Structures are given as structure tokens and as C-alpha cells.
Amino acid sequence: MxxxxxxxxxxxxxxxxxxxAVLSATYELMLEGGLGGVSVxxxxxxxxxxxxxxxxxWPSRAALVLDACSQMGVAAPQPDTGSLADDLRIxxxxxxxxxxxxxxxxxxxxxxxxxxxxxxxxxxHASLHRTLMAPFVEAVERARQRGEVAAxxxxxxxxxLLVGPLFYRRWFSREPLDASFVETVLSGMxxxxxxxxx
Amino acid sequence: MxxxxxxxxxxxxxxxxxxxAVLSATYELMLEGGLGGVSVxxxxxxxxxxxxxxxxxWPSRAALVLDACSQMGVAAPQPDTGSLADDLRIxxxxxxxxxxxxxxxxxxxxxxxxxxxxxxxxxxHASLHRTLMAPFVEAVERARQRGEVAAxxxxxxxxxLLVGPLFYRRWFSREPLDASFVETVLSGMxxxxxxxxx
Numbered sequence: 011m012x013x014x015x016x017x018x019x020x021x022x023x024x025x026x027x028x029x030x031a032v033l034s035a036t037y038e039l040m041l042e043g044g045l046g047g048v049s050v051x052x053x054x055x056x057x058x059x060x061x062x063x064x065x066x067x068w069p070s071r072a073a074l075v076l077d078a079c080s081q082m083g084v085a086a087p088q089p090d091t092g093s094l095a096d097d098l099r100i101x102x103x104x105x106x107x108x109x110x111x112x113x114x115x116x117x118x119x120x121x122x123x124x125x126x127x128x129x130x131x132x133x134x135h136a137s138l139h140r141t142l143m144a145p146f147v148e149a150v151e152r153a154r155q156r157g158e159v160a161a162x163x164x165x166x167x168x169x170x171l172l173v174g175p176l177f178y179r180r181w182f183s184r185e186p187l188d189a190s191f192v193e194t195v196l197s198g199m200x201x202x203x204x205x206x207x208x
Numbered sequence: 209m210x211x212x213x214x215x216x217x218x219x220x221x222x223x224x225x226x227x228x229a230v231l232s233a234t235y236e237l238m239l240e241g242g243l244g245g246v247s248v249x250x251x252x253x254x255x256x257x258x259x260x261x262x263x264x265x266w267p268s269r270a271a272l273v274l275d276a277c278s279q280m281g282v283a284a285p286q287p288d289t290g291s292l293a294d295d296l297r298i299x300x301x302x303x304x305x306x307x308x309x310x311x312x313x314x315x316x317x318x319x320x321x322x323x324x325x326x327x328x329x330x331x332x333h334a335s336l337h338r339t340l341m342a343p344f345v346e347a348v349e350r351a352r353q354r355g356e357v358a359a360x361x362x363x364x365x366x367x368x369l370l371v372g373p374l375f376y377r378r379w380f381s382r383e384p385l386d387a388s389f390v391e392t393v394l395s396g397m398x399x400x401x402x403x404x405x406x
Contacts, residue, residue: 043325044321044324044325046244116324119317119320119321119323119324120321120324122317122320122321122379122380123242123317123318123320123321125317125382126242126314126317126318127241127242132382135382136382139380139381139382143381166381166383167389167392170373170376170377170381170383170389171369171373171392171393171396173376173380174372174373174374174375174376174377174380175368175369175372175373176372177372177375177376177380178368178371178372178375178376179368179372181320182320182337182371182372182375183337183341183364183368184323184330184333184334184337185364185368191365191368194365194369195369198369198396
């Protein structure tokens with residue numbers, strides 16, 4: 011009985027390891043060539059997991075890509091300094107570092123492109139977006155509860171005004187996300203005006 | 209002599225018409241399936257121009273796609289009301305309409321995705337981006353000359369703060385670009401604060 015339980019645990023672990031290997035290989039291929047660069051053949055070659063095993067867990071290439079997309083971003087740790095300006099500075103500095111690194115930032119445009127035409131990818135992207143933005147929304151919600159942000163200010167709007175210009179520079183104008191621009195963006199946020207604007 | 213000139217003009221017109229037809233078909237295919245949806249075979253079928261003729265003007269599929277990309281966006285007419293707030297309102301309303309319509313807004317993500325990995329596409333995208341943003345930059349430049357915007361405020365930064373949140377909603381959070389959000393974005397712009405903030 012105990013042996014049976016251990017075997018089942020061992021099997022679960024092996025399955026979990028091979029699923030992780032498949033998702034990692036899928037993510038690597040996405041980093042190299044966007045969503046379009048992923049084929050089950052190449053994933054199988056890259057991670058050494060047989061195609062039949064891959065298809066046992068993901069019925070199609072689309073299902074595999076969706077799963078890899080939804081696991082792509084990791085939410086930043088939630089800062090809680092008691093000041094919105096300080097919380098947002100920590101979050102923005104973390105985000106700027108991610109935007110400049112070879113990671114989800116170079117894959118996201120291919121997800122967004124696919125989301126324009128594929129409702130399943132659009133749903134995976136929405137979930138990924140919520141994960142990435144959750145600590146920003148949470149920081150603004152807390153500041154609203156403290157009265158640092160007006161009750162009328164929607165957290166989603168505040169986040170759009172903060173993150174939108176950073177995304178714009180990374181993918182649209184392709185200008186550097188330098189310290190001076192980060193200050194410009196942060197200085198427009200609520201919770202800064204009363205202290206810092208004359 | 210006169211006849212010869214007329215024939216040359218006639219030939220130029222025929223060439224121009226067939227090039228236009230090829231670029232229009234390329235753009236249509238991009239609207240339907242992004243950059244990846246374009247093949248010279250399909251372009252030829254769609255517009256009835258022979259592949260040999262297409263390859264005479266564009267040596268490769270990549271060259272054709274690049275040309276179609278760079279002609280994709282049309283700059284909005286330059287408003288010049290004498291007030292930055294009014295100029296920006298006109299430009300933002302035009303941009304929001306474009307972002308909501310089936311046009312370059314649904315193709316741009318595929319251009320940005322390709323630009324992540326292809327320096328030629330990155331150059332075509334940069335040129336397209338400059339075209340689309342030129343009236344915004346010009347409006348801020350004029351306001352700076354009138355003293356409505358501080359000399360220290362970079363027009364590119366002002367445009368990022370204005371356009372970034374709109375792009376964020378269109379492609380990242382996929383929230384509606386409604387009138388209330390447009391007001392929120394416009395109310396943060398320079399030239400509004402002295403008049404509208406207590």
C-alpha cells in the first residue's frame with residue numbers, strides 16, 4: 011500500500027518533470043521566433059520528450075502554445091511600503107528591467123498579434139496580462155483605501171496611465187526606457203502631486 | 209515625339225496602377241492574417257498581377273511586405289487651433305477612431321512582432337511609427353514655441369504619456385477606449401493644468 015502510494019507520487023513527479031521540460035522548450039522556441047516559431051516536432055527534439063507524450067498532455071500545438079503563453083509571465087512580488095509613490099517606483103523599476111531583458115517582453119507582441127485573430131489566444135493573453143498587472147492594480151487599490159487616490163479614480167485607469175507610456179517606448183517608439191523617462195512617468199501619478207508639485 | 213512621350217506616360221500609369229493593385233492586395237492579406245498571412249502567390253491571385261511582374265518590382269516577399277508596411281499608416285491632418293488641449297483632442301479622437309476600426313491597428317502587432325527579430329522590418333516600423341505620430345509631435349512642438357509647454361518637456365515624452373495609455377488599452381488590456389478614458393488621458397496633458405486644475 012505504502013509502496014503503491016510512493017509509485018504514484020513518483021509517477022506524478024515524472025509527469026510533472028516532463029511537462030515542465032515541454033513547456034520550457036516551448037517557451038525557448040517562442041523566445042527565438044515568437045508564437046509562429048513553435049512546432050511540436052521542434053519542441054520534442056529540443057526537450058527529448060516523445061511527441062506521443064506531448065500529445066497526451068496537449069491535444070494540439072495550439073493547446074501547447076496557449077499553456078506556454080499563460081505561464082509566460084510571473085507576477086512581481088507585491089510591495090507594500092504604505093506609500094503609493096514608493097510602491098509604484100518599486101513596481102516600475104522591476105517592470106523596466108523585465109522590458110529590457112530577453113524574456114516575455116520579446117514574445118508578447120507575437121501573442122498580441124495572434125490574439126487579434128484567435129479568441130483562445132486572446133483569452134490566454136488576457137489572463138497573462140492580468141497576472142503581470144495584478145501587483146500594480148493592488149497597489150493602487152490599497153492607496154485608494156488609504157485615501158491617497160481619489161475614490162473616483164479607477165485603478166485600471168491609473169495603471170494604464172503608468173504602464174502605457176512604458177509599453178509605448180518598449181514596442182512602439184523603441185526609445186530607451188531611461189531613468190529620466192521613468193521619473194517623468196512616475197511624477198504624473200496620483201499621490202505625488204500634493205507632495206511634489208508646487 | 210509627342211506620341212512617344214504619351215506612350216511613356218501611359219506605361220508609367222499602367223505600372224503605377226499595377227503596383228498599387230499589388231500593394232492593396234498585400235495590405236488586404238495583412239489585415240486578414242497579419243504579416244505571416246502574406247504570400248506572393250496569394251497576392252498575385254488576389255490582384256491578378258502576374259508573379260513575374262510582382263518580382264520585377266519587389267525582389268522578394270520580404271521587400272513587398274516591407275513596402276506595404278511603410279505605406280500602411282496615413283498621417284492625420286495637422287490641426288492648428290492655437291491651443292494644445294484642442295489640438296490634442298482632435299488628434300486623440302482621430303486616433304481612437306482608427307484604433308477601433310479594422311485597419312492598420314489590427315496589422316501593427318504583427319509588424320511589431322516581426323520587428324523584434326528582423327532589423328529591416330524594425331526600420332519599416334520605425335518609419336511607420338514616425339508617420340503616425342508626426343502630427344502629435346508637431347502639435348507639442350508648436351505649443352512649446354508658444355510657451356504652453358515647458359521648454360524642458362520633450363515632445364516625444366509628452367506624446368508617450370498621451371498615446372501610450374491609448375495603445376495600452378487597445379492591444380494590452382483590451383479595455384474599451386471610451387469617452388471617459390479619453391478625458392482622463394487628455395486631462396493629464398500640459399497646457400491643461402493651469403486652466404483646469406484648481
